Every structure is written in structure tokens, then in C-alpha cells.
Ligand code: NA
């Protein structure tokens with residue numbers, strides 16, 4: 001029998017002292033995560049300042065921030081496991097109440113097994129890295145930075161087993177999962193030589209019973225990944241900015257502005273929220289960062305206006321992927337590079353399709369505003385002026401980000417650090433809504449928990465991507481298409497379905513690098529204009545992000561709005577249908593993409 | 603089905619010269635091994651960038667990779683010798699030095715658990731800029747992006763009054779558009795295929811450094827190849843590698859012509875400014891070599907160069 005609970009075992013014997021030790025450890029854990037987050041904001045800012053002032057950046061700033069992203073992802077995931085905030089498909093509520101306890105224990109056991117397996121795989125990676133002797137910056141060994149992965153996976157394994165039940169026997173049964181995982185890790189042949197089906201069925205069943213999603217995806221891939229790539233660092237920073245802004249009165253001040261200017265329109269706030277989300281997504285690259293950064297603020301605004309909660313959640317989840325087709329969204333740039341087509345042409349081609357999707361969503365918002373009888377208010381110049389003035393600091397924020405990026409001062413990561421730094425200064429010193437000693441530690445911990453829950457899913461999703469690449473699934477799927485499909489229409493239809501699935505499973509950067517090069521020759525074979533293909537590609541991925549059961553934005557929304565995945569999925573259905581109509585128009589009416597291009601003679 | 607599958611990852615995009623040569627090598631490996639060995643390609647960075655590929659080889663997920671100096675130097679710093687700016691002056695010089703250094707580099711790779719299959723060559727890195735460059739001060743006045751440069755490299759460039767900027771590769775296009783960088787060191791093939799030349803339309807004649815690479819295989823993977831086929835596979839790989847030397851320069855000329863046809867101008871250093879340019883170039887090259895290349899490798903490379911130039 002295993003002893004899964006190094007942290008809590010003494011709690012049974014000597015509760016008071018153990019609880020004190022545990023509390024101390026937990027505070028240490030919280031502080032570490034907070035320090036990592038603060039460093040992630042401070043380093044890029046220091047880098048920008050020193051680069052401009054002395055022409056020399058902070059040594060190793062880029063790689064350090066990249067590795068801090070790794071740390072915040074895994075420390076945050078361990079925190080999320082501690083707080084029972086690892087994201088899961090909450091279907092267990094559908095079970096008869098007598099079964100729920102058993103379901104939780106079984107799911108806990110599976111999650112513990114997968115966590116320890118992933119930790120074991122991570123340990124191998126760290127050991128190999130140690131032998132290779134690489135350093136990432138300032139002479140710090142890469143393996144030391146990566147050691148956080150196996151350690152936190154082990155902690156997560158222990159915690160999911162411990163949290164699976166409130167009594168000892170249940171915890172012990174869940175703890176058996178750890179033993180099982182260790183055995184599998186020691187004898188990987190047990191997995192390799194047999195059919196994958198029983199394993200997959202087990203993973204799916206456990207997921208249905210409430211196993212956390214990272215374990216579901218990680219278990220399906222059973223393969224390692226690494227969080228890599230600098231743009232990812234923008235996620236924690238924009239998120240932190242969002243958390244800071246959500247403290248205090250920022251949302252009220254912004255809402256007042258929205259109302260003053262758009263209150264006379266039906267669904268005014270809903271329209272404004274869709275526009276702001278699209279605008280923000282253009283800059284964040286659309287990996288759902290917008291939901292994290294602005295979700296709470298926008299939700300409060302809609303709620304105060306009297307919109308139904310379900311409508312609001314759906315609107316915000318859907319709006320978060322708007323904007324990817326408008327310049328200078330990173331996915332367009334990346335697609336142009338990978339597919340070898342003109343990026344300017346993609347910018348021009350994506351313009352009308354991008355506006356179409358925004359228009360559809362805004363129209364839906366207006367309809368809801370009218371139907372729900374949301375009160376309108378007449379435009380009052382004096383009130384508008386006052387509202388603008390009171391929200392000047394908040395309104396300045398997007399301007400600061402824009403100037404930073406388009407003035408050539410900052411990269412995306414740096415812009416996200418500016419956002420977080422700006423939000424901090426504004427909330428602490430200008431509005432005094434946040435006290436550094438009283439509130440900041442709490443805000444940092446909350447942000448870390450949420451980030452951990454999200455980034456660990458992204459990390460294992462990258463593992464799944466690398467498994468799919470390795471198994472050549474995209475290549476084989478496309479070969480299959482090429483041999484069986486011969487009409488352009490049938491190809492486009494299949495393309496829609498295929499990309500929808502891709503959008504569900506992969507983040508936009510992996511999807512572009514992996515799938516786009518395969519599609520380009522196919523598109524040519526079926527006589528689809530390369531720019532049109534690119535716009536279809538991104539529009540479909542946009543849709544994939546909000547498609548149940550595994551669209552990334554659904555996870556993020558579930559987190560941000562504290563809903564179950566099922567609730568979010570139901571809320572998003574109407575907007576999903578509306579956007580699907582838009583994507584169909586984009587796909588089957590090429591003129592929408594190509595018209596502007598031919599007008600401009602390109 | 604093949605007895606042994608060798609998974610090979612590369613950043614070279616689908617359809618590029620480099621990828622075509624690898625594809626032909628895959629066909630040839632099947633032929634010379636009578637179908638016992640399958641070389642399976644994962645091009646276009648689907649397995650990540652160079653450091654990722656090296657990591658995945660160490661983990662055993664891939665057995666081989668066609669790497670650029672960026673990844674090779676992660677395995678052994680000796681390969682930084684090919685990154686020394688303004689060190690080599692022609693492709694003939696370069697390949698003569700490679701011939702002399704090969705035993706040493708091969709042994710260093712072996713020590714790290716890798717086998718050299720062949721050399722790859724991606725063309726010559728040139729300066730592309732928003733404002734034309736005819737003397738050193740023209741370059742000093744423009745913020746310069748450098749591929750894969752680390753802090754040590756940046757410091758060396760700065761010491762010569764230049765303004766190098768290190769960014770993630772994904773930031774390049776946006777940085778060019780926003781003016782965060784105004785000049786770029788890259789190959790004509792990359793400038794064309796990634797469309798950077800539209801934003802930095804001045805090409806400086808006379809390159810900075812070659813873009814060298816090599817296909818390497820893990821020792822573990824190599825030992826798993828059928829005994830009877832190893833020699834033939836190696837010979838086939840060497841033969842494939844020799845094509846780079848003729849095919850890449852041809853493709854490079856075509857790329858340059860294509861860009862010229864679309865508004866690229868080619869400038870060169872003015873005669874009056876040449877002395878200053880050369881002095882700084884020589885100083886930068888030796889500082890760089892001393893700082894980033896293991897001593898005995900740099901010394902051997904210098905000796906070989908002198909031999910060739912004599
Ligand atoms: Na990377």
C-alpha cells in the first residue's frame with residue numbers, strides 16, 4: 001500500500017503542529033509562484049529600459065523569462081491541484097449520488113497514475129538534459145530549470161490522490177494509482193506491446209468520471225512535451241494584468257464609458273464587448289489570452305446591464321477568437337511565413353472576413369439586447385465627457401500597448417509586461433484599489449492557480465501535437481483526402497471538418513506549423529487561391545477554439561467565469577452556430593477574401 | 603515494410619532545395635538497403651526548432667536531424683566556427699576548411715553520441731537593410747537583427763558600434779514593420795521565401811558568413827542500422843551532401859534574380875570606405891572566434907584558411 005500523502009499524513013497524528021508546518025509550506029509555495037510572476041513582469045520591462053538607455057539589454061532576459069513561464073505553469077498546476085481547481089469535465093454530477101464518491105476515487109486514481117507517469121517521463125528528460133550539460137542563460141544549467149516539472153508532477157499525483165476522497169480508505173485506493181503509474185513507468189513495455197485501445201478506453205472513462213483534463217490529454221498522448229517558444233510568456237503577463245484590473249472599480253468606470261457612448265444602441269454593451277475582445281485578440285494572437293485578461297471585467301459589465309449569464313458567457317467565449325483575421329494578428333503572419341504566401345495579401349484578404357465575423361456576433365448581441373429589453377440611455381455629451389475622464393487611466397492602457405508595439409518599442413512579450421506593470425501602477429498608486437501587502441499576494445496566487453490549470457493543459461496538448469506529428473496523422477489524413485476526393489466542393493467541406501478538429505486539438509501556432517504546409521499543395525491541386533486557403537484555415541481554427549468538447553477557449557472560459565465545461569459549451573452553442581455560418585460564407589464565397597485583393601490589383 | 607525506420611527532423615521547409623536533397627537521400631537509402639531502411643522525414647520545423655530537435659534526438663524520439671549551426675553548436679561549440687562573421691570569403695575556402703576540420707569535428711560529435719552523415723549548406727548570409735549600406739556608418743545607423751545570437755555575440759557586435767537586436771524568430775516580421783529592427787542578416791533564399799526583402803530591400807554584396815549545417819544521427823540510432831547496410835548508407839549520405847555545393851549556389855542566384863526583379867537593390871561597400879570595413883571585419887572575426895570557438899578548433903581553421911589562401 002502506498003503512502004501518497006507526505007504533506008498531510010502527519011495531520012492525522014498531530015493535527016495542530018502538522019497543520020502549522022503545512023500552512024508554512026503552502027505559504028512558501030504561494031510566495032514562490034508570486035515571485036516568479038513578478039519577475040516575469042520585471043525582467044522584460046528592465047530589458048526594454050536598459051536596451052533603450054544603454055543599448056544593452058538585461059543579460060539572458062529572454063531565455064530566463066521563457067523558463068519562468070515553465071515554472072509558473074507547473075508551480076501553478078501544483079497549486080491548482082492543491083486547491084482542487086484542476087479543470088475537469090464535470091459529468092460526475094449526472095451520476096446518482098451514491099456513485100459519485102466511487103467515481104471520484106476512480107478518477108483520482110487514474111489522474112494520479114498519469115501524473116506520476118508524466119513525472120517519470122519528465123525525470124528522464126531532465127537527466128538527459130543534465131548529461132548533455134546545456135545552459136540556458138548566465139551559465140544556469142537547463143536541467144535545473146526543468147527539474148520543476150518532475151517535482152510538481154509528483155506533487156500533483158499526491159494531491160489528486162489525497163483530494164479524491166475525504167477518508168483514508170478512499171485516499172489509499174486513489175493512491176494505488178501512483179503505484180500503478182510507477183510500475184508502468186518502470187516497465188514501459190507493458191504499454192508498448194499491447195493494443196492501445198484498452199488504455200484509451202480507460203482514459204476516456206476516467207475523464208468522463210471527472211479526471212482532470214491535463215491527465216486526459218497527457219494520458220492519451222503518453223508522451224513528453226516542453227513548454228517552449230517565447231510568445232507563450234505573454235499569456236501569464238496578460239492574465240496577471242487582467243487579475244489586477246479586476247480588483248477594484250476599473251470595470252465600473254469602463255462600463256460608465258460604454259453606456260454613455262453606446263447605451264443608446266440596442267445591445268450596446270454587448271456590441272462594445274465584442275469589439276473590444278476582437279481588438280485585443282488581434283494583438284494577443286488569440287490563444288484565448290483575451291478571455292483571461294478581460295473576461296472578468298467584461299462579464300461584470302454585461303451582468304450589471306442585466307444580460308443573462310448564459311448569454312454573457314457565450315458572447316465572451318465566442319468573441320475571444322474574433323480578430324484573428326485582422327492585421328497584424330500573429331496567426332496571419334505565421335501562416336504567411338509557413339505557407340510561403342504574401343503576408344500583406346493575407347492582411348488584405350482577411351479584412352472583410354474578419355469584419356463579417358465581428359458583425360455577425362455584434363448583430364447577435366443587438367438582438368439579445370432588444371429581446372431582453374435591456375434599458376437604453378440617451379447620449380449625453382456632458383456625461384460622456386465625465387465618464388471618459390474618470391476612466392482615463394483604463395482607456396489609456398490599450399493606447400499604451402498599441403504605441404509600444406507599433407512604435408517599435410516592444411515585442412509582444414514586452415507589451416504584455418507593460419500591460420501588467422501599468423495595471424499594477426494604476427491600481428496601487430493611482431486608484432489605490434490594491435494594497436501591496438494586503439491584496440497583492442492574494443491576486444498573485446489566484447493568477448498562478450488559474451495559469452497553472454490552463455498552461456498545463458497547453459503543455460500536454462503540445463505533447464499530443466508532437467505525438468500526432470510523430471504518428472504522421474495529419475499527413476495520412478490529407479493523403480486519404482487526396483485519393484478519395486475529387487470535387488472542389490467536397491474538398492472544402494472536408495477541409496472545414498478537418499480544420500475544426502485541428503482547432504480543437506492544437507493551439508494555433510502548432511496547428512499552423514504542422515498542418516499549413518500539408519494543405520498548401522492540396523489547395524493548389526483543388527484550385528483554391530492560396531490567400532483564400534489561408535483565410536479559410538484561420539477562420540476554421542477560430543471556430544475550433546470554441547467547439548465542444550475540447551476547444552481551448554471553452555477551458556479558459558470555464559476557468560475565468562467559474563462554470564463547468566458543460567455549462568460553457570451550452571452557452572456557446574448559439575454563437576458557435578452563427579460563427580459557423582460566417583465561416584461557411586468565408587469558405588464558399590471566395591470573393592469575400594479575394595474581392596478586395598483584385599480591387600487593389602494584387 | 604522496412605526493418606529499421608530512421609526518423610529525421612529538419613527546419614528546412616517542404617519543397618526547399620535542402621528538403622529535396624533529403625527526399626532523394628530517403629529514396630536512395632531504401633534502394634541501397636534493398637528496402638531494409640526507411641528514412642522518414644519531418645520537415646518544416648514540425649518537430650520544433652534546432653534546439654528542440656537536438657533534445658528530441660537525445661530523448662530517442664528522433665534518430666537523425668538535418669541541423670543548422672544553431673543546433674550543431676548546442677551539441678558542440680566547435681561548430682560556432684562557421685558562424686564567425688566575415689571569416690570565410692568564398693565557398694571554395696569554406697569547403698577546403700571543412701575538409702581539413704572534418705576528422706576533428708567528427709570526433710567531437712562522436713564524443714557527444716552523434717554520427718556525422720553529411721554536410722549541409724544553406725547559402726551565404728548577407729545583410730539586408732532599409733537604408734542602403736555603402737560604408738560602416740550606414741550599418742551602424744540601423745538596428746540589426748541577428749539569427750540566434752546570444753549575449754556573448756551581441757556584446758562583440760556592440761563593441762564595434764553596431765546595434766544588434768536579438769528577438770524571437772516569430773517577432774521578425776512585426777519588428778521589421780514597426781521599425782524595431784531595420785536591418786537583417788540572412789540568406790537570399792530565406793529573404794525571398796520568408797518575404798523579408800520587401801521590408802529590407804537593400805542587399806549588401808559580399809556576405810557575412812555561410813549558413814552551414816549537417817545531418818547527424820544519434821550513435822544509438824546508427825548502431826541499430828542493419829550491419830550489412832551501414833557502409834552503403836553512409837556513402838549514399840555523403841553523395842547527397844555533395845549536391846549542396848552546386849545546387850544551393852544556383853538556387854541562391856535564382857533567388858537573388860527574382861528579388862531584383864521585384865525591386866531589390868544590390869549595393870557594395872564604397873572603395874573609400876573599404877579599408878575601415880576590412881579592419882573592423884578582421885577584428886570582429888578574431889574576437890568572435892576567440893570568444894565562441896574552442897581554441898584548438900579556431901587555430902586549426904585559421905591554419906587551413908592560410909594554407910588555402912597561399
Ligand atoms: Na524553441
Ligand code: NA
Pocket residue numbers: 671672673674675676
Ligand atoms: Na546554439
